[in-house]
Amino acid sequence: MPILRPEIAALAPYEVGRPIEEVVREHGVDPADVVRLTANESPEGPFPGVIDAAVDALALSNRYPDNDSLELTGALAAELGIARSNLMMGNGSVSLLAEMTAAVGGPGTNVVYAWPSFVMYRFAAIWAGSTVREIPLDAGHAHDLEAMGESIDETTRVVFVCNPNNPTGTITDADMIEDFINSVPAGVLVVVDEAYHDFVSNPSYRTAIPLAVDLPNVVVLRTFSKIYALAAHRVGYAVGRSETLTDLRKIQTPLTVSRVAQAAALASLGQPDEVARRAARNAAGRRYLSAALDERGLGQVASETNFIYFATPGDDSRRVSDEFTRLGVIIRPMSRGWVRVSVGSEIDNKRFVDALDRVLETGSG
Ligand SMILES: Cc1ncc(COP(=O)(O)O)c(C=O)c1O
Structure with a gap:
């Protein structure tokens, strides 16, 4: 193996959002039960046509x-x-x-x-x-x-x-x-x-x-x-x-x-109504998630996107997101005390809120 430049050797590899298959393998959960809210993807498939x-x-x-x-x-x-x-x-x-x-x-x-x-x-x-x-x-x-x-x-x-x-x-x-x-x-x-x-x-x-x-x-x-x-x-x-x-x-x-x-x-391209419909659906999901976080007293940053950055119970973001993963909901640990959840489909968003309640119950973090 040729020698890497030292600054490249020192890099930790880029962490992509964990694939559903990996979570299924690791936690023995049913793939149909895993929701991926880690990469700010669209919960809907491609546009018509x-x-x-x-x-x-x-x-x-x-x-x-x-x-x-x-x-x-x-x-x-x-x-x-x-x-x-x-x-x-x-x-x-x-x-x-x-x-x-x-x-x-x-x-x-x-x-x-x-x-x-x-x-x-x-x-x-x-x-x-x-x-x-x-x-x-x-x-x-x-x-x-x-x-x-x-x-x-x-x-x-x-x-x-x-x-x-x-x-x-x-x-x-x-x-x-x-x-x-x-x-x-x-x-x-x-x-x-x-x-x-x-x-x-x-x-x-x-x-x-x-x-x-x-x-x-x-x-x-x-x-x-x-x-x-x-x-x-x-x-x-x-x-x-x-x-x-x-x-x-x-x-x-x-x-x-x-x-x-x-x-x-x-x-x-050329489908502005579809863009608007998806943006509205996202905004509704964002409001739902934001209200759920509020009701549970968790800090969050008002979002203009298809994800929300919120404060974890406790400082250990990775532990909290691992806890979610065990419950089949993949979210992304961020800086200390913060995680990011992508807005999903209505069902995905409900699954996130259910998992959040379980995580809060067990007092993770
Ligand atoms: C801020 C920002 N820019 C760019 C991208 C990547 O976009 P692309 O899929 O076109 O490489 C992302 C993906 O998550 C992003 O968050």
Whole structure:
């Protein structure tokens, strides 16, 4: 085995949400009884028409996919009201953020982001050979843009702003993001990650897409993994100035979005009523979970997403989430004293609340 770079050797592997099969094996529970509320996935399957389109795409499995995702980017650009050249597709938005960081970071540079936030920012920075500057969230578990701005220096190359933030579900005011972007040196790439933007209910929320289309050092990331329910297919995209994206493409693995993924994403578009229905269903589930946590006196952060960050009874997040797992409900341990539960189907959400009552009864933590 060739010798790893020391900073890569020191990394703990990325923890994906535990698969149902693993929980079945470990705890002997019936797979039909396991609910997975750990990865902020859609509890519903793909949009109408998507499975047929994906199956049709399989017929051309012997041919490489369209490297430019022409049909998909054409339809997506029309939906977003931007030009096709303002889009860069990727194998999930995680691959895009890693590629971007590798393109502009490297030894002697640093990457700034809030903490806790999406852990992939840390991986992307370390993979690139950069160091990390993790800036604590403010008292309301939201981005502290002032502190983030103060931590930027001449060796900063990338700043991530996760809006809404994973895992806390908070949003950052659009005017504050705009002021922040205007205050950042032109040589710093600002990546605004809007993976959860479709779930936001707060009317004050605004996307940063207009800024990304306008400014050469800003990109917005979006994904088909969340409201569009295509997590298995790995389709995400960046929005930015065409020159910026042309540069960033130099580091991208070619042919990275599969033919099936392109067909599935394309068939998902043009269905605004379905997006709205799913967002409303999510908001109802979020209210139900939030009320249940409130009634049981557990602290939580008001969420604009498809998950809720809440305080565990006791400080041991991992022990509490293991307790849930034993009851067939997979949730995600986060920082000390906090866990994250994804909004599921009505049945999933009820199962979570039942498990919560059992965990509280046994006085776990
Ligand atoms: C903030 C954030 N960005 C990006 C992603 C990943 O999206 P994708 O599935 O497109 O790689 C996630 C997934 O959980 C996320 O929480």
